[in-house]
Amino acid sequence: MAGVISTPHTLATEAGMQMFRAGGNAVDAALAAAAVLTVVYPHQCALGGDAFALVESASGDVTAYNGSGAAPAGLDADLLRARYDGIPDAGPLSISVPGLVAAWHSLSSSQGTLPWAELLAPAIALADDGVAVSRSLAAGILYRQGAMNRALRELLLPGDRPLAEGECFAQPALADTLRILAEEGADSFYRGSLSQRIVRGLNAEGCPISSEDLASHQTALDDALSLHYDGVEFLCCPPNSQGFVLLEALASLDALGLSLDARGEGARHLLQALLMAADDREALLGDPKRNPIDMAALFDRTALANRLSHAIQTGQAPAVNNPVAHGDTVAVCAMDDSGVSISLIQSVFQTFGSAVLEPETGIIFHNRARGFSLDPEAPNFLRAGCRPAHSLMPLLLRREGRVFASLGTMGGKAQPQILAQLLPGVMAGTASLEAVLATPRWVFGARDIDFPGPTVAIEADAPAELDQHLKIHGLDVARVPACSESVGHAQAVRRRADGELEGAADPRSDGNAGVCAD
Numbered sequence: 001m002a003g004v005i006s007t008p009h010t011l012a013t014e015a016g017m018q019m020f021r022a023g024g025n026a027v028d029a030a031l032a033a034a035a036v037l038t039v040v041y042p043h044q045c046a047l048g049g050d051a052f053a054l055v056e057s058a059s060g061d062v063t064a065y066n067g068s069g070a071a072p073a074g075l076d077a078d079l080l081r082a083r084y085d086g087i088p089d090a091g092p093l094s095i096s097v098p099g100l101v102a103a104w105h106s107l108s109s110s111q112g113t114l115p116w117a118e119l120l121a122p123a124i125a126l127a128d129d130g131v132a133v134s135r136s137l138a139a140g141i142l143y144r145q146g147a148m149n150r151a152l153r154e155l156l157l158p159g160d161r162p163l164a165e166g167e168c169f170a171q172p173a174l175a176d177t178l179r180i181l182a183e184e185g186a187d188s189f190y191r192g193s194l195s196q197r198i199v200r201g202l203n204a205e206g207c208p209i210s211s212e213d214l215a216s217h218q219t220a221l222d223d224a225l226s227l228h229y230d231g232v233e234f235l236c237c238p239p240n241s242q243g244f245v246l247l248e249a250l251a252s253l254d255a256l257g258l259s260l261d262a263r264g265e266g267a268r269h270l271l272q273a274l275l276m277a278a279d280d281r282e283a284l285l286g287d288p289k290r291n292p293i294d295m296a297a298l299f300d301r302t303a304l305a306n307r308l309s310h311a312i313q314t315g316q317a318p319a320v321n322n323p324v325a326h327g328d329t330v331a332v333c334a335m336d337d338s339g340v341s342i343s344l345i346q347s348v349f350q351t352f353g354s355a356v357l358e359p360e361t362g363i364i365f366h367n368r369a370r371g372f373s374l375d376p377e378a379p380n381f382l383r384a385g386c387r388p389a390h391s392l393m394p395l396l397l398r399r400e401g402r403v404f405a406s407l408g409t410m411g412g413k414a415q416p417q418i419l420a421q422l423l424p425g426v427m428a429g430t431a432s433l434e435a436v437l438a439t440p441r442w443v444f445g446a447r448d449i450d451f452p453g454p455t456v457a458i459e460a461d462a463p464a465e466l467d468q469h470l471k472i473h474g475l476d477v478a479r480v481p482a483c484s485e486s487v488g489h490a491q492a493v494r495r496r497a498d499g500e501l502e503g504a505a506d507p508r509s510d511g512n513a514g515v516c517a518d
Contacts, residue, residue, distance in 0.1 A: 002518035003336035004501040005029045006491040008044075008410075008509035011131065012036040015122035016334060020516035024114040026334035027055060030342045031104055031112065033332045035123035035178070038100075039171060040131050043140030043351050044328040044410065047177065047189070048095075048358075048365030051103040051346035052237050052392040054224055055111050056403040058339040062396065063110075064237040066220035066387075067103025067346075069096050070287075071369060073384040074208025080382070081374050087382065090147035090355045092207035094367035096388060097217050098189075100346055105186030106219040111340070117182040124178045127362075130170035134510040136485065138165040140328070144351040149205060152357035152364065173362030190214045194361060201358035202365070216385070224396070225295065229254050232427055233398040238295075239288045243393040246416035248277040248298060255305035262421035262441070263462075267469040271444065271456065272311045274417050281413070286379035287386040315473045328352075329392060329415075331408025331491045335501055337518060341403040341493075343394035347410075395419055397426065397494075404495045409506075411488030414443040418488045426492060433492050433504035433513075442470060443487050451478065459487055483508050 003026055005016035015036040016029035024032075030053075038046050051067035075096075080087060088094050108116050133141075141162045148156070155171070156163055163169055180188055188194040195214045202209050224235040227247040234250065236243025250260070252273040259266055284293050297303075329347035348354075353366035371388025373380050380389040391412045397405040405426050409418045418441065425436030440462035444455065451457065456470045461482040471477050480486050489509035494502055503513030 001025060001336050001338065002501065002516055003029055003334060004493045004503040004513065004515045005033060005332070005334040006493050006503040006505045006511065006513035007033045007037065007332050008330050008489055008491065008505060008511035009037060009040050009134065010510065010512050011040050011126060012332070013512050013514045017514045017516050018122060019114060019119065020336070022114060022118070025112065025338060026336040026340040026342050027107055027111040028114045028119060030332045030334045030344045031108055032119045032122055034104065034344055034346055035120050036126060037330050037332070037346070039123050039127045039174065040134065041137065041330055042364050043137050043144070044348065045330045045346045046348050046353065046364035046366065047101055048098045048363045049100045049346055049348040049353060050098065050366060050368055050390070050392065051100040051344065052241055052390070052394055053103065053107055053342060053344040054235055054237060054394045054396045055107065056339070056341040056396060057111065060339070060402060062224045062235055062403070064222045064224045065103055065107060066222065066237060066241070067099035068240060068387045068390050069099040069217055069368070070385045070387050071096050071372060071382055072209040072213045074210060075369060075382065075384070077374050077382040086374055087370050087372060089350060089370055090367060092202065092205040092354065092356055094354045094369045095202065095207045095209060095356065095365045096369040097209065097213050098366060099217060099219065101181065101186045101189040102217055102219045106221070116185060120178050120182040124175050124182065127171045127175035127178060130168040133163045133165050133167045133169060135165050136510055138163065140351045144355055147355040148352065149356045151359040152352065152355055155357060171362050173359065177361045177363060190217055197360050198358060198363065201360050205356055207356070227251055227299070230260065230427065231399065235396040235398060236393055239285055239293055240387045240390045241393050242281050242285060242389070242391055242413070242416065243395070244293070244295065244298065245277040245281050246393065246395070246419055248280060248304070249273040249416065249420060251299045251301065252276060252304040252308040255301040256308055260420070260424050262424065263466065265469055267466060268472060269312060270420060271470055271472065273308055274420060275444065276307055276311055277416065278413065284379055285389040286381070290383065290386060291379040329410035329412070331394070331410065333406040333408055333491045333493045333503070335406060335493050335495060337501070339402070341396060341406050343396055343406040343408045345392040345394045345408050347392055391415060405492065406494070407490065407492045409488045409490035411443065414445055414488060417443050418490055422490060422492065426494060429497060433494060433502055437490055437492060437504050437506045440482065441487050442466065444475060451476070457486065459484060
C-alpha cells in the first residue's frame with residue numbers, strides 16, 4: 001500500500017515501511033515503528049509506558065485512543081507525603097499502570113489490517129540481534145545514570161562504563177517478552193503470564209502495583225476534541241491529555257482576530273496565549289472522571305478575548321509551574337492512500353522514566369505517577385484508579401472533512417508550544433515539511449528546560465529580534481544551542497494539495513521519513 005511515515009529513528013521508519021510493503025495500512029506501519037522504538041529509544045519510550053493516538057479511518061471517522069494507566073491502589077498519598085516533599089521522580093514509587101501495550105492492541109484490532117505478530121517481528125529481531133546506540137540514547141544514559149536501578153545499569157553501563165554512541169547492545173529479555181506478546185497478545189501483559197512476572201519483579205523493587213491494578217486497565221476510546229481556526233479543524237485527544245491547551249491558545253488568538261505568528265511581532269501574542277492556556281492546564285487538568293473540564297466555558301470566545309487582551313495590555317505572564325525535568329516522548333505519524341491517518345505518541349515521561357528495569361521481562365517502566373499531585377485540592381490529586389494529568393497530545397489537521405496532516409512531538413508540557421510554531425508552515429503548504437521542522441524555535445518553562453526560573457529558551461540560530469518579541473514581564477529570555485533536543489523533536493506527514501504524500505522528521509532526532517509507492 002502507498003503510504004508515508006515519520007519517526008525519530010531510522011530503524012523505526014524502516015519497520016513502518018516494511019508494513020506498507022506487506023500491504024498494511026498507516027496504523028500497521030505506525031505500530032510496527034512504535035514497537036521498534038521501545039527497543040532503539042528506551043530512554044524515551046518502553047513497554048512499561050503510556051500512549052495516546054488519534055486515528056482517521058478510511059471512512060473519515062476520527063477516534064481518540066487513551067492509553068494512559070491509573071495510579072496503583074497501593075500508592076498512598078498520605079504515606080508519600082510523610083516520606084517525601086512530592087512524588088519521587090524516579091524509583092518504584094513513581095510507577096503507575098502502563099497503558100501502552102493495551103493501546104497498541106486496541107489500535108491493531110480496531111484499525112489495523114496485518115496480523116498482530118507481524119507488527120512486532122521487526123522489534124523482536126532488533127532486540128535479539130542488538131542495535132547501535134544513537135546519539136540521543138547515549139546522551140540519555142549519561143544524564144540519567146545516577147537514578148538507574150541495578151538491572152538498568154547492568155544493561156546500559158556494563159562494567160560501570162556508559163555505552164557510547166555507535167556501540168551495539170542487545171536486549172534478550174525484552175526480545176523474549178515481545179515474543180510472548182506476539183504469541184499471546186496484550187492480555188498476557190495485564191492478565192496472563194507476563195503480568196505475573198511484572199508484578200513479582202516490581203514488588204521486589206518496592207513498587208506496590210498489583211495483579212488487580214493491571215487486570216483492571218482498559219484503553220479508553222473517545223471522540224476527539226475539535227476546534228476550527230483559520231479554515232482548518234484541529235483535532236486533539238480529550239483530557240486527561242493536555243491537548244486542549246493548544247486549542248485554547250488558538251481560540252484565544254481567534255477571539256482577538258490575531259494571526260498565528262511564531263517568529264514576528266505576533267510571537268508575543270502567541271506566547272501570552274500559550275501561557276494563559278498553560279495556567280489553565282495547571283488549574284484544571286486531571287482525570288475527567290473526577291474533575292471534568294467544561295470545554296464550552298473554557299473556549300468561550302468573549303471570556304478568552306477579555307483574558308488575553310488583559311494579559312497583552314499589562315504584559316504580565318501567568319505563573320509558569322513546570323516542576324519536572326526532561327519530558328521524553330516519541331511521536332509516530334503516518335498516512336496511506338486509503339485515507340487512514342494516525343498520530344501516535346508514546347512515552348516513559350522523563351528520561352528512562354522511573355529508571356527501573358524489571359530484569360526478567362526486560363521492561364523499563366515509566367514514572368508517570370509524577371503526573372499526580374499530593375495536594376488534596378489539586379485536580380490531579382493522587383487517587384487509586386485515577387489517570388494522571390498527561391502531557392501526551394497527538395494532533396490531526398482536517399480540511400473539508402478529511403485529515404490532511406498528522407503531527408506529534410516530544411517536549412513534555414512544551415508540546416503545545418512546539419506544535420503551535422509548526423502549524424503556520426504545515427497549513428500553508430508552501431514550504432517543505434523538512435524546512436518547517438528544521439526552523440529554529442522557542443519554548444518556555446523552568447526546571448523542565450534546565451533553567452532555575454521561568455524562561456523563554458530560544459535556539460541560537462533563530463532571528464535576533466525574537467529576543468525582544470518574546471520578552472515579557474516575569475520571564476527571562478535565553479539562547480540554547482541550535483538544533484537542540486531541549487526544544488523537542490517533532491514528526492509530521494501530510495497530504496499535499498496535489499494528493500501526493502509528504503513526510504519529514506525533525507533534524508533534532510535520529511529519525512527520518514519514508515514514502516512507500518503502491
